[in-house]
Every structure is written in structure tokens, then in C-alpha cells.
Amino acid sequence: xxxxxxxxxxxxxxxxxxxxxxxxxxxxxxxxxxxxxxxxxxxxxxxxxxxxxxxxxxxxxxxxxxxxxxxxxxxxxxxxxxxxxxxxxxxxxxxxxxxxxxxxxxxxxxxxxxxxxxxxxxxxxxxxxxxxxxxxxxxxxxxxxxxxxxxxxxxxxxxxxxxxxxxxxxxxxxxxxxxxxxxxxxxxxxxxxxxxxxxxxxxxxxxxxxxxxxxxxxxxxxxxxxxxxxxxxxxxxxxxxxxxxxxxxxxxxxxxxxxxxxxxxxxxxxxxxxxxxxxxxxxxxxxxxxxxxxxxxxxxxxxxxxxxxxxxxxxxxxxxxxxxxxxxxxxxxxxxxxxxxxxxxxxxxxxxxxxxxxxxxxxxxxxxxxxxxxxxxxxxxxxxxxxxxxxxxxxxxxxxxxxxxxxxxxxxxxxxxxxxxxxxxxxxxxxxxxxxxxxxxxxxxxxxxxxxxxxxxxxxxxxxxxxxxxxxxxxxxxxxxxxxxxxxxxxxxxxxxxxxxxxxxx
Amino acid sequence: xxxxxxxxxxxxxxxxxxxxxxxxxxxxxxxxxxxxxxxxxxxxxxxxxxxxxxxxxxxxxxxxxxxxxxxxxxxxxxxxxxxxxxxxxxxxxxxxxxxxxxxxxxxxxxxxxxxxxxxxxxxxxxxxxxxxxxxxxxxxxxxxxxxxxxxxxxxxxxxxxxxxxxxxxxxxxxxxxxxxxxxxxxxxxxxxxxxxxxxxxxxxxxxxxxxxxxxxxxxxxxxxxxxxxxxxxxxxxxxxxxxxxxxxxxxxxxxxxxxxxxxxxxxxxxxxxxxxxxxxxxxxxxxxxxxxxxxxxxxxxxxxxxxxxxxxxxxxxxxxxxxxxxxxxxxxxxxxxxxxxxxxxxxxxxxxxxxxx
Numbered sequence: 017x018x019x020x021x022x023x024x025x026x027x028x029x030x031x032x033x034x035x036x037x038x039x040x041x042x043x044x045x046x047x048x049x050x051x052x053x054x055x056x057x058x059x060x061x062x063x064x065x066x067x068x069x070x071x072x073x074x075x076x077x078x079x080x081x082x083x084x085x086x087x088x089x090x091x092x093x094x095x096x097x098x099x100x101x102x103x104x105x106x107x108x109x110x111x112x113x114x115x116x117x118x119x120x121x122x123x124x125x126x127x128x129x130x131x132x133x134x135x136x137x138x139x140x141x142x143x144x145x146x147x148x149x150x151x152x153x154x155x156x157x158x159x160x161x162x163x164x165x166x167x168x169x170x171x172x173x174x175x176x177x178x179x180x181x182x183x184x185x186x187x188x189x190x191x192x193x194x195x196x197x198x199x200x201x202x203x204x205x206x207x208x209x210x211x212x213x214x215x216x217x218x219x220x221x222x223x224x225x226x227x228x229x230x231x232x233x234x235x236x237x238x239x240x241x242x243x244x245x246x247x248x249x250x251x252x253x254x255x256x257x258x259x260x261x262x263x264x265x266x267x268x269x270x271x272x273x274x275x276x277x278x279x280x281x282x283x284x285x286x287x288x289x290x291x292x293x294x295x296x297x298x299x300x301x302x303x304x305x306x307x308x309x310x311x312x313x314x315x316x317x318x319x320x321x322x323x324x325x326x327x328x329x330x331x332x333x334x335x336x337x338x339x340x341x342x343x344x345x346x347x348x349x350x351x352x353x354x355x356x357x358x359x360x361x362x363x364x365x366x367x368x369x370x371x372x373x374x375x376x377x378x379x380x381x382x383x384x385x386x387x388x389x390x391x392x393x394x395x396x397x398x399x400x401x402x403x404x405x406x407x408x409x410x411x412x413x414x415x416x417x418x419x420x421x422x423x424x425x426x427x428x429x430x431x432x433x434x435x436x437x438x439x440x441x442x443x444x445x446x447x448x449x450x451x452x453x454x455x456x457x458x459x460x461x462x463x464x465x466x467x468x469x470x471x472x473x474x475x476x477x478x479x480x481x482x483x484x485x486x487x488x489x490x491x492x493x494x495x496x497x498x499x500x501x502x503x504x505x506x507x508x509x510x511x512x513x514x515x516x517x518x519x520x521x522x
Numbered sequence: 523x524x525x526x527x528x529x530x531x532x533x534x535x536x537x538x539x540x541x542x543x544x545x546x547x548x549x550x551x552x553x554x555x556x557x558x559x560x561x562x563x564x565x566x567x568x569x570x571x572x573x574x575x576x577x578x579x580x581x582x583x584x585x586x587x588x589x590x591x592x593x594x595x596x597x598x599x600x601x602x603x604x605x606x607x608x609x610x611x612x613x614x615x616x617x618x619x620x621x622x623x624x625x626x627x628x629x630x631x632x633x634x635x636x637x638x639x640x641x642x643x644x645x646x647x648x649x650x651x652x653x654x655x656x657x658x659x660x661x662x663x664x665x666x667x668x669x670x671x672x673x674x675x676x677x678x679x680x681x682x683x684x685x686x687x688x689x690x691x692x693x694x695x696x697x698x699x700x701x702x703x704x705x706x707x708x709x710x711x712x713x714x715x716x717x718x719x720x721x722x723x724x725x726x727x728x729x730x731x732x733x734x735x736x737x738x739x740x741x742x743x744x745x746x747x748x749x750x751x752x753x754x755x756x757x758x759x760x761x762x763x764x765x766x767x768x769x770x771x772x773x774x775x776x777x778x779x780x781x782x783x784x785x786x787x788x789x790x791x792x793x794x795x796x797x798x799x800x801x802x803x804x805x806x807x808x809x810x811x812x813x814x815x816x817x818x819x820x821x822x823x824x825x826x827x828x829x830x831x832x833x834x835x836x837x838x839x840x841x842x843x844x845x846x847x848x849x850x851x852x853x854x855x856x857x858x859x860x861x862x863x864x865x866x867x868x869x870x871x872x873x874x875x876x877x878x879x
Contacts, residue, residue: 175721205696464815468818510782510783
């Protein structure tokens with residue numbers, strides 16, 4: 017196959033995998049949370065699988081898929097990064113064209129070590145049972161960004177445009193068709209709203225902006241998964257080689273997105289930095305560049321000056337240990353936070369240690385009650401899901417979050433189990449509640465309570481009207497033994513602003 | 523590379539233009555007003571009510587037709603208001619029996635058959651009560667699927683062009699509620715179509731007769747369809763006491779919790795805006811307590827009854843008697859009767875009782 021066909025093939029594979037990722041993303045919703053195995057890319061990710069297994073002290077299902085990627089890496093090098101990773105593909109596509117970038121400004125070589133520091137930091141933390149920084153993993157970055165920013169923004173734009181066109185009655189025929197055939201199947205029910213959508217979008221925008229500084233900036237210097245696969249690639253069987261015929265025209269170096277082709281080393285590259293994108297093949301006029309099997313004369317690739325040393329490992333591990341201790345003494349961790357309501361079943365396991373902050377549960381929650389947390393549970397729980405009942409309750413007939421959670425942080429409860437698993441307890445605020453505080457009739461919380469025998473009891477209350485007449489009213493009281501803390505009452509409470517009935521961690 | 527300097531390049535200009543173009547419609551379509559809760563009694567001609575309500579009790583044939591009254595401009599009404607019962611047709615039918623489909627058919631037949639309401643080519647909406655996605659219909663929180671299916675078949679048999687069935691649950695997604703209630707399967711088998719309501723089609727709508735509310739976001743298809751059949755299930759509700767035909771209409775509006783502040787009058791106001799042509803109350807399995815959501819079979823009583831009438835007030839008043847109550851005791855039935863939207867005087871109308879064995 018010619019060099020150009022290899023490049024074309026790689027780009028096609030990238031497109032297919034990004035498309036696959038998007039199809040899996042769109043296909044997973046609350047009704048069909050696990051359609052086609054929505055968490056495929058999470059399970060492909062060895063860093064996530066290793067840290068989840070180690071930190072959660074559990075055997076994560078589908079672990080072998082990550083083993084597949086490790087095996088691929090041992091055979092071919094960082095093909096994950098160059099061919100498969102949807103974040104890498106996206107960054108590559110959003111990167112400015114090579115011609116327009118100044119090559120002089122690239123960061124110093126030593127920066128390549130950062131990714132190993134992050135990697136050792138994460139691995140040590142996982143050993144200590146902490147996953148607080150796992151949100152630096154590329155798959156979780158992409159998934160959270162798409163789930164909490166891009167997709168909701170797209171839906172918002174489309175929905176608002178639709179609303180605009182519905183003003184014109186003569187358009188209703190085609191609009192109805194579009195809505196029921198295209199938009200509803202695509203977006204499903206409620207408009208997603210996420211408190212941290214903008215923050216996620218800005219973080220992603222930061223990665224895209226770094227592309228202007230150096231191509232594949234994230235993959236080169238920062239990505240901990242890239243670091244892990246890079247270390248393995250030092251052992252890979254297939255490596256890039258430059259033969260004697262090289263005329264040192266430097267065109268391959270100009271094509272290299274990770275800038276690992278080194279003129280001072282006769283245009284050889286570092287397998288740990290090479291993402292096997294095969295773009296260098298195009299540049300070579302004398303066909304001196306090639307990817308060749310290292311058997312039978314296999315040797316481990318040379319250790320470079322920017323590669324991690326024992327000192328790097330120890331420093332990162334030490335810092336990680338100190339960080340883990342500092343996070344462990346946060347009050348949010350030691351005491352728990354009253355408003356940090358976890359998805360159903362999460363209370364029954366060591367949630368913070370198992371959760372990989374991927375946002376899969378946020379994506380499928382049909383009410384948008386599950387929100388990523390910022391500081392609500394302390395720094396240790398950044399990006400972990402929490403239920404905000406005022407935005408959306410835990411739907412009584414839904415257990416989708418448990419179905420999609422790739423690491424079992426949210427237990428896979430049956431619907432019957434989920435319906436009897438308490439996640440919190442409702443509390444009536446009598447200073448705000450319409451009957452208690454103002455003598456106004458309202459029973460909405462009791463009406464909507466999904467518990468068969470009702471977890472809210474209505475008491476008879478005698479109040480004086482403005483005219484001094486005595487009037488009898490019904491007023492709500494929570495039955496502690498029955499309430500599961502689903503928050504439907506808080507969500508539906510007609511009192512504006514903060515609800516008059518709120519769910520707290522029990 | 524940097525030759526263009528600070529001048530706006532064509533590319534930048536086009537980008538700016540596209541961004542502005544996208545932004546403008548987004549900003550301009552956010553101005554939906556919050557529903558007014560100001561009472562505006564001047565919109566309702568009180569004296570006219572009294573006169574007409576006497577007429578109606580005397581002769582149901584003179585059912586008020588708001589379109590014809592010039593003093594009420596801008597009336598929003600379904601285009602097809604059912605013809606009043608002719609000779610030999612009952613004003614209200616009560617059918618009892620083991621088979622929900624059979625008693626539904628019998629009740630409609632007693633009113634003069636579905637042909638009295640449906641003409642060939644009509645676009646029909648059936649509005650059952652599918653309030654939550656918690657339990658199957660046996661728990662009596664959602665309308666009996668067979669009753670709905672029978673109505674779909676009758677409408678299609680009478681020549682309806684299409685029959686859509688819809689509700690918007692207050693908990694759980696519409697799709698899962700449709701499926702769990704059993705109505706989705708029954709309707710599909712009967713040849714009808716379930717439709718998930720489109721949020722963009724809830725639009726602020728004038729309620730010209732409203733005594734308390736004069737505008738509210740209402741689902742537009744319910745107003746524009748040729749025929750709306752309201753199929754509530756009779757069940758317990760702690761504030762309204764009973765959920766019947768009037769209360770069932772809360773499924774076609776937004777902001778329903780704001781209705782509760784003055785439930786009786788506000789539901790009556792909604793009835794005046796929506797005016798279903800036919801109301802069929804499903805009392806096959808009735809939820810006696812812990813409504814409207816249910817979940818305990820102990821709270822369910824099997825009554826095997828269906829009540830049908832073109833008059834939503836009469837149908838609700840009649841259904842209330844199944845619980846040992848009268849229409850007077852249910853705030854929204856009473857308020858609707860006061861607005862001349864129907865009669866709750868069951869002694870003044872022709873009721874046909876049928877038992878299907």
C-alpha cells in the first residue's frame with residue numbers, strides 16, 4: 017500500500033471511531049441506557065480500567081477490552097492515540113493547518129514528562145483509593161464535555177429554533193414531521209441543563225487553543241493515558257525506522273504532529289511519542305521511512321532525557337500521597353455534605369473510589385436531576401454526580417444511571433430494589449410551605465409522592481382567614497419510614513425559588 | 523502570515539455575520555410571558571350565564587355556542603363542538619359489565635354511536651389519564667387500555683382520518699408511561715397512534731371565558747384537532763377529592779402546579795377553553811385512596827362501569843355519585859356548572875343505564 021493510502025486509511029478509521037463514539041453517545045438514553053454498549057470507549061481505556069479496579073478494589077466488568085488496547089500498543093505502539101482515540105481525533109481536526117503554525121514556539125522537550133508525572137500521580141492515588149483527579153483522563157474529558165456542554169447546547173439551539181418557527185402556523189405540518197421523526201428520537205425528553213456546562217466547554221476550548229501552540233499538545237505533553245501507552249510503546253514490536261537511504265531533507269519532521277522526529281538523531285523518532293499516524297511516510301521522497309517489525313532483533317527503545325526517571329516516579333507518588341491525605345481530611349469527606357445526594361445505590365459502596373467522573377450517568381438521567389458537582393462534596397469529589405431535586409427528581413421508574421455506570425459506583429439495581437433504596441429524606445420547611453406558613457391550600461407534594469402508601473401525610477390544620485373566619489386546611493408531614501428521598505416533592509413544590517420541601521442526605 | 527494586520531478579513535466578517543444571525547432568533551424567541559393569574563371577570567358576561575343555564579336545563583338542544591356570541595371576541599374553541607343529542611339519543615350513558623371494551627361501545631352507542639361525533643376524515647385526539655409511569659393499569663392510576671382502544675376503534679370505524687392518543691405525565695417520561703400503562707400496546711393494536719407532546723406546541727392561549735385565569739400555555743393540537751375525546755379514570759385526589767374529566771385536562775397544559783392555588787375555578791376556566799366534545803369516564807377499576815398515583819391493589823375497587831356524555835360536567839357529576847359524592851361537592855365540577863359549561867343536575871337530563879352481560 018502506498019503512503020497516501022495508509023494515511024487515508026488512518027483518517028477513515030479515526031472518522032469511523034469518532035462516529036461510533038457519537039452514535040453510542042446519542043443512542044444511550046434513559047429508556048435504552050445500554051443500547052449497543054454505550055460505555056465501550058470507557059472500557060477501551062486502560063487507565064480508567066486500571067485505576068477503577070485498583071482504587072475501587074473491585075473487578076470491573078469488561079476489563080478485557082482495555083487489555084485489547086494494551087495488546088494493540090505492545091504490538092503497534094500508540095495506535096490508540098493516532099487511530100482510535102475520539103478526543104485525539106477531534107483535537108486533530110480542530111487543529112490549525114500545519115502550514116500556518118510557527119514551529120519555533122513549541123514548548124521545550126522536557127514538558128513531555130508532564131504526562132508521566134500525571135500518570136504516576138493518578139496510579140499512586142488509585143493505590144491509595146482515591147480517584148479525585150481521574151477527570152484528567154481523555155475519555156472522561158470528552159464524555160463529560162459532550163454530555164454536559166456540546167449536546168445540551170445543540171439541543172437548546174435546535175429547540176429554540178423550532179420554537180421560533182412554530183410561531184408560523186403554516187409551517188406546522190413540516191415542523192411536526194421533523195419533530196416527531198427526527199428531533200424527538202434524537203434528543204428525547206427534557207432539555208438538559210447542566211450547572212457546569214460552560215466550565216467543561218471552556219476546559220475543552222483550552223485544549224483546542226493549546227493546539228495553536230503545538231500540534232497534539234494534549235497528547236504530547238499532558239495526556240496520562242498517552243503516558244501509559246507511551247511507556248508500553250517503548251516495547252512495541254512495530255516501530256518507525258529510517259534506513260540508510262535517507263537524504264536528510266527533513267520533510268518527515270515537518271509532517272510529524274508530535275514533533276518527535278529528531279534531526280540530531282538522523283530523523284529517528286521515539287516510539288513513546290510516535291502515535292503511528294504514518295503522516296511521515298508521505299513526506300519521504302526516497303522511501304527511507306518505514307514502520308517495520310522489530311523481531312527477531314527486538315530491543316527496548318532508548319530512554320530519552322525527557323522520559324521519567326526514578327526521581328520522577330517517587331516525586332509524583334509522594335505528591336500524590338500527600339494530596340490524597342489532604343483530600344481525606346476535607347470536611348466534605350469526613351462529615352459528608354447534607355445536600356450531596358448520590359444516585360440510588362451509590363451509598364452502598366465506596367462511591368468516591370469507584371466513580372471515574374465520566375458523566376455517563378449525567379447523560380442518561382431523564383430528569384436532568386443528576387448534576388456534576390464542583391465543590392459541593394469537597395475538592396475530592398469534583399465532577400462526581402449528585403442529585404439536585406429542584407432541577408429534576410430521581411424518576412421512580414428509572415434505574416438508568418446504574419445500568420450505564422461502567423465501574424459499579426452506582427449499583428445496578430433492579431427497578432424494585434431501586435424503588436426501595438433510600439437516597440435521602442425529605443423535610444418540610446414550615447416557614448415556606450403554603451398551608452403551614454400562609455394558610456393557602458396546597459397538597460402538591462402529597463399528590464405527586466410516588467410511594468404507594470404515600471410518604472407524606474396530610475394533617476388537618478385550622479387557620480384564620482383575613483376576615484377572621486376559621487378555615488380547615490390540609491398540611492403535609494413527611495413519614496420518615498416511607499420516604500426514599502427521590503425528591504419529586506421538592507421538584508414539584510410550587511413555592512418559587514427554594515422549595516418548601518427539600519431532600520437532605522439521610 | 524500576519525499581513526492582514528488588524529483589518530477584518532472576509533472570513534472573519536462572515537463568521538461574525540453567521541454568529542449574529544444565529545444569535546438573533548435565539549434571543550428573540552425567549553419572550554414567553556408568564557401566565558397571568560389576574561382574575562378578569564369582565565370577560566365573562568354573568569347575566570348571560572344565568573339565562574342560558576335555565577335554557578339548557580330545559581332543553582339541552584340549546585347548548586351555548588360561544589362562537590355565535592359577538593360579545594365574546596377571540597374565543598378559542600375546538601372547531602367541532604358535538605351536536606347535542608337528537609331524538610332517541612341519551613344525554614348521558616352509564617354502562618356496566620365485565621368487558622371494558624363492550625361497555626365502552628355500549629355507552630357510546632347509547633349516545634347515538636360514534637357517528638354522532640366523528641365525521642369522515644376527522645383528526646381525532648383521545649386524552650386518557652396517563653399521569654405517571656409507575657405501575658400498570660391494574661393499579662388504577664392510569665386509564666384502562668381497553669377503554670381507550672375501544673374508542674380508537676370506534677373513531678376509525680366512523681371514518682376518522684387519524685386518531686392520536688396523548689398525555690403528559692407529571693413524573694416519568696411520556697414514552698415510558700405510555701408503555702407501562704399498557705395503553706401504547708392497546709392503541710397500536712387498535713390502529714391509533716401514540717404521540718409524545720411537543721414542548722414547542724404548548725403556547726400561551728387566551729381563555730376568553732376565564733374567571734380566574736385568562737391566559738395559559740395550552741397544547742395547541744388539542745385546540746386545533748377536529749375532535750377531542752377526554753377519557754379520565756375516576757380516582758381519589760386529596761385536594762380535588764376526585765380526579766375526573768375536568769381534572770384530566772391538566773395533562774394538556776404547562777405549569778399545572780400553579781392551577782392548585784384555585785383548583786376549582788381554574789380547572790373550570792380550562793374546561794371553557796378546551797371543551798372536549800366527548801367525555802368517557804373510565805370507572806372499570808377505581809382508585810379509592812392514595813391517588814392520583816396509587817400503587818396498592820388494596821386501594822383499588824373494581825366497579826366495571828363506564829360513563830359517557832358530550833357534557834363533561836354531567837359526566838363528572840355522575841361519576842362523583844360512584845364515590846357517594848355529588849357534583850356540588852367537587853369544586854371544579856361546581857365551578858364549571860356555574861360557568862354554564864354543562865349541567866350537574868342529573869335529574870334534568872336523560873340518562874340511559876345499560877348492563878352488558
